Amino acid sequence: MTDVPMTARTAASAGATSAGTVGEVLSGHLTAQAGAFLRALPQAVGEAGSRPGERSVAAGSGAAGTAELLRCVRRIGGALHTFAAAFDCGWAEETRTELRWLLDLLAQEPAYLRRSVRLLAALDSLSETDPAGPGMLAGHTGAPKARALLERQLTLARTRAHTALLQELRSARLHALADRMTLLASDVPLLPSAVAQDGEVLLPQAAAALTALTAGAHQLPLLRAATPYGGEGLHRLGAPQAPQPLLPSARGPESPVRPAARAQGVDADTVVAADDAPWHRVRILVKRARYALEVCGAPSEELDLLDRTLDRHQEAADAAVTVATAARTPRITPATAYVLGVVHADQRLEVEAARYAFGRQWPNLPHHGWHEWATA
Amino acid sequence: MTDVPMTARTAASAGATSAGTVGEVLSGHLTAQAGAFLRALPQAVGEAGSRPGERSVAAGSGAAGTAELLRCVRRIGGALHTFAAAFDCGWAEETRTELRWLLDLLAQEPAYLRRSVRLLAALDSLSETDPAGPGMLAGHTGAPKARALLERQLTLARTRAHTALLQELRSARLHALADRMTLLASDVPLLPSAVAQDGEVLLPQAAAALTALTAGAHQLPLLRAATPYGGEGLHRLGAPQAPQPLLPSARGPESPVRPAARAQGVDADTVVAADDAPWHRVRILVKRARYALEVCGAPSEELDLLDRTLDRHQEAADAAVTVATAARTPRITPATAYVLGVVHADQRLEVEAARYAFGRQWPNLPHHGWHEWATA
Numbered sequence: 181m182t183d184v185p186m187t188a189r190t191a192a193s194a195g196a197t198s199a200g201t202v203g204e205v206l207s208g209h210l211t212a213q214a215g216a217f218l219r220a221l222p223q224a225v226g227e228a229g230s231r232p233g234e235r236s237v238a239a240g241s242g243a244a245g246t247a248e249l250l251r252c253v254r255r256i257g258g259a260l261h262t263f264a265a266a267f268d269c270g271w272a273e274e275t276r277t278e279l280r281w282l283l284d285l286l287a288q289e290p291a292y293l294r295r296s297v298r299l300l301a302a303l304d305s306l307s308e309t310d311p312a313g314p315g316m317l318a319g320h321t322g323a324p325k326a327r328a329l330l331e332r333q334l335t336l337a338r339t340r341a342h343t344a345l346l347q348e349l350r351s352a353r354l355h356a357l358a359d360r361m362t363l364l365a366s367d368v369p370l371l372p373s374a375v376a377q378d379g380e381v382l383l384p385q386a387a388a389a390l391t392a393l394t395a396g397a398h399q400l401p402l403l404r405a406a407t408p409y410g411g412e413g414l415h416r417l418g419a420p421q422a423p424q425p426l427l428p429s430a431r432g433p434e435s436p437v438r439p440a441a442r443a444q445g446v447d448a449d450t451v452v453a454a455d456d457a458p459w460h461r462v463r464i465l466v467k468r469a470r471y472a473l474e475v476c477g478a479p480s481e482e483l484d485l486l487d488r489t490l491d492r493h494q495e496a497a498d499a500a501v502t503v504a505t506a507a508r509t510p511r512i513t514p515a516t517a518y519v520l521g522v523v524h525a526d527q528r529l530e531v532e533a534a535r536y537a538f539g540r541q542w543p544n545l546p547h548h549g550w551h552e553w554a555t556a
Numbered sequence: 557m558t559d560v561p562m563t564a565r566t567a568a569s570a571g572a573t574s575a576g577t578v579g580e581v582l583s584g585h586l587t588a589q590a591g592a593f594l595r596a597l598p599q600a601v602g603e604a605g606s607r608p609g610e611r612s613v614a615a616g617s618g619a620a621g622t623a624e625l626l627r628c629v630r631r632i633g634g635a636l637h638t639f640a641a642a643f644d645c646g647w648a649e650e651t652r653t654e655l656r657w658l659l660d661l662l663a664q665e666p667a668y669l670r671r672s673v674r675l676l677a678a679l680d681s682l683s684e685t686d687p688a689g690p691g692m693l694a695g696h697t698g699a700p701k702a703r704a705l706l707e708r709q710l711t712l713a714r715t716r717a718h719t720a721l722l723q724e725l726r727s728a729r730l731h732a733l734a735d736r737m738t739l740l741a742s743d744v745p746l747l748p749s750a751v752a753q754d755g756e757v758l759l760p761q762a763a764a765a766l767t768a769l770t771a772g773a774h775q776l777p778l779l780r781a782a783t784p785y786g787g788e789g790l791h792r793l794g795a796p797q798a799p800q801p802l803l804p805s806a807r808g809p810e811s812p813v814r815p816a817a818r819a820q821g822v823d824a825d826t827v828v829a830a831d832d833a834p835w836h837r838v839r840i841l842v843k844r845a846r847y848a849l850e851v852c853g854a855p856s857e858e859l860d861l862l863d864r865t866l867d868r869h870q871e872a873a874d875a876a877v878t879v880a881t882a883a884r885t886p887r888i889t890p891a892t893a894y895v896l897g898v899v900h901a902d903q904r905l906e907v908e909a910a911r912y913a914f915g916r917q918w919p920n921l922p923h924h925g926w927h928e929w930a931t932a
Contacts, residue, residue: 305791313792314827316904408784409909414902415681416689451690507894517890518883521897526790528692529905533785 202266203375205382207368209475210259213252214364220248221358224286225349231342246286253283256364258471262389263382266374275364278357285348288341295499296334302499302526303327303519317522322515326523329506329516386472393465397542399458405535414528417455449504452528456497459535463490482545489537496530503527578642579751581758583744585851586635589628590740596624597734600662601725607718622662629659632740634847638765639758642750654733661724664717671875672710678875678902679703679895693898698891702899705882705892762848769841773918775834781911790904793831825880828904832873835911839866858921865913872906879903 200208223245257279260272306315307323317323348354363369466486473480507520576584599621633655636648682691683699693699724730739745846859883896 302791308791315824316790316793316828316901317824318793318827319823409905409912414692414898414905415678415684417692417694447695448691448693451685451694452692507890512890514883514888514890514893517894518897518900521894521899522790522901523897524894525692525898525901525905529785529790529901536785 200379201375202377202379202381203368203370205379205475206259206263206266206370210256210364210368211366213256213259214361217249217252217256217361218358218365220245220252221361224249228342228345228349243290246290250283250286250290253279253286254467255471255474256361257283258468259475262468262472263385263475265385266370266382268369268371271369275360278353278360282354282357285345289338289345291495291498292334292338292341294495295502296331296338298495299330299334299499299503299523299527300327303330303523306522306526307519317519320515320519322513322517322519325513325516326506326519329509329512329520330503330523333506333509334502382476386469386476386478389465389469389472393462393469396458396462396465400462400535400538402539402542405532405539408536414525414532417451449501452497452500456493456531459490459493459538460497463487463494466490482541486538486541486545489534489541493531493534493538496527496534500524500527500531576755577751578753578755578757579744579746581755581851582635582639582642582746586632586740586744587742589632589635590737593625593628593632593737594734594741596621596628597737600625604718604721604725619666622666626659626662626666629655629662630843631847631850632737633659634844635851638844638848639761639851641761642746642758644745644747647745651736654729654736658730658733661721665714665721667871667874668710668714668717670871671878672707672714674871675706675710675875675879675899675903676703679706679899682898682902683895693895696891696895698889698893698895701889701892702882702895705885705888705896706879706899709882709885710878758852762845762852762854765841765845765848769838769845772834772838772841776838776911776914778915778918781908781915784912790901790908793827825877828873828876832869832907835866835869835914836873839863839870842866858917862914862917862921865910865917869907869910869914872903872910876900876903876907 224243225245227243227245257276260267260276260279264272303317303323303326307317307320307327308315309318466483470480470483470487473483503520503524507517507524512520600619601621603619603621633652636643636652636655640648679693679699679702683693683696683703684691685694842859842862846856846863849856849859879896879900883893883900888896
């Protein structure tokens with residue numbers, strides 16, 4: 181089933197534009213993104229400054245600049261990775277490092293906010309007593325305490341992320357990155373040898389991003405994920421799976437993706453992290469492939485959907501870690517710990533649900549003619 | 557989708573035998589079952605006596621007599637219910653009451669044993685550290701304590717059930733029931749007016765059992781259950797569901813099955829029990845329909861499958877209650893309580909998985925010509 185994305189439709193019929201030279205295509209894209217970056221940056225700085233860390237309950241509401249900045253950072257970084265051949269290697273590598281740094285810095289506070297919303301909503305739903313739809317923890321005495329504990333710990337984490345962000349927004353490092361973006365917005369530093377090439381040479385490079393995604397997805401236990409309620413989100417994490425029939429070269433006899441699960445004396449955090457790792461990796465590959473299609477002017481709606489599914493996977497996995505950590509807080513009551521156990525399992529169930537959704541969406545990807553691109 | 561079981565195939569083509577009179581069909585069936593009951597009874601008594609309650613870890617291994625006795629009790633009770641018109645009303649009612657009493661008595665100890673096996677296996681799987689398939693609680697410090705707690709409480713419950721069984725196996729009440737079965741094995745007390753009737757009159761009575769099952773299944777939230785990972789096993793228990801399009805008369809505007817969930821100040825045990833109740837009721841209806849088909853000589857494999865699915869539903873639901881109860885044990889550690897929370901959610905996930913399986917199996921029931929039977 182997983183060979184569908186590799187079958188044929190021509191790049192032209194997929195709507196991929198090869199109109200223009202490499203210089204025109206990449207400059208057009210990167211100039212626009214860098215311009216958007218420079219417009220969003222002061223807005224994001226203003227948002228962060230106007231948000232009192234401690235009381236920023238609704239930080240999401242006034243974070244349009246931050247969201248836009250994240251959007252640009254991801255796209256510029258993706259283009260520099262996928263179309264690296266057109267840029268000076270050292271410059272592109274440095275710029276990507278700096279973009280990743282800003283991404284990590286910017287993404288944390290909104291991530292904690294979303295995690296807080298997700299976990300408190302799950303807890304409220306589980307402990308809901310409304311007769312119209314009560315939860316399995318309806319009226320449980322541990323629920324309010326568990327809620328307060330999670331809220332306190334996530335607010336603290338968010339405040340720390342906010343403080344770190346405020347500090348770095350004044351840093352020389354950010355100014356240097358802004359200077360790089362100013363350069364990119366006016367004059368994209370392409371290799372002279374690449375500038376005049378036909379834009380069609382970008383297609384095999386985009387195809388490589390799509391091939392990397394396909395190879396990554398083939399390493400996922402999609403057959404296992406496609407069985408609803410296999411219980412795999414809780415049991416048998418990282419268990420060896422039936423070999424996938426296609427692209428055998430993409431996975432050796434020893435899967436390289438779960439080294440931790442192979443070690444003796446594993447602990448829960450390690451095995452869960454090892455089980456999630458290949459999915460998190462495919463999430464990055466989906467984003468790269470998605471941005472590569474955007475550069476080529478090809479439709480990317482299906483990848484947008486996969487991207488959202490794997491974002492959900494990542495957020496549920498991160499939320500589960502937060503709950504497990506909260507449950508190790510000293511001196512909590514057994515009732516609190518019990519509720520946290522239920523919420524933890526609930527988030528791992530969300531992880532499993534996201535994997536199931538991915539397993540359903542992946543084989544239905546329409547044929548993007550990626551195969552032809554690779555040999556274009 | 558749920559109208560499939562009502563569509564047509566003739567009783568004859570379904571293999572239902574109407575060869576013989578009512579007397580021949582019912583006597584043949586009940587004589588055989590009562591004979592098997594009388595052979596299994598001393599064996600079951602021997603098994604119970606030879607099992608030292610406290611140390612009966614492997615009680616399941618030597619319980620073939622008990623299992624056979626349970627099998628006969630269920631079938632005789634089912635036949636007396638479904639074909640009540642052929643028997644003296646008072647006698648059949650009394651006999652069914654006594655059979656239900658024995659069923660409750662006999663079923664408890666094996667049920668506790670299965671629950672113990674189920675919960676300890678789930679806990680072991682969740683806390684498994686084998687790199688080949690670790691669980692989400694791998695190496696968790698609370699796992700051994702939670703395991704010991706569950707094992708202790710279930711052993712205690714099983715010992716109590718065993719003691720109660722040993723006492724009642726010597727009771728006058730059991731002797732009186734054995735006398736009833738002796739009568740049934742030699743001379744089934746059919747109404748004179750029914751004995752000579754054509755066996756075909758049993759078909760509408762069997763069809764009534766199947767219609768009751770269909771009506772019961774229509775009250776289940778099958779649309780909700782058919783969506784994998786709806787999270788309904790944990791959230792939104794007893795939530796109002798989209799009305800099912802068929803058999804509208806079987807469910808009024810106010811569903812009568814979840815009175816507790818409509819009360820104010822609900823607690824978790826009550827709402828979960830109310831959410832499970834209609835499924836447990838359908839389990840009984842499946843068994844009755846299955847035994848009715850057996851009497852009529854019609855194939856019942858599909859109902860056997862549904863029966864096993866709903867047995868799994870019941871056992872997971874009961875196991876979840878046991879875990880929730882264990883979590884209220886005073887002075888347990890937070891780590892123990894946390895593990896019990898995960899195990900509880902895991903069992904509710906099993907409940908949800910069983911509902912999903914039922915939702916897939918039910919519409920695929922082959923056409924048994926039940927509709928024609930009803931009008932035969």
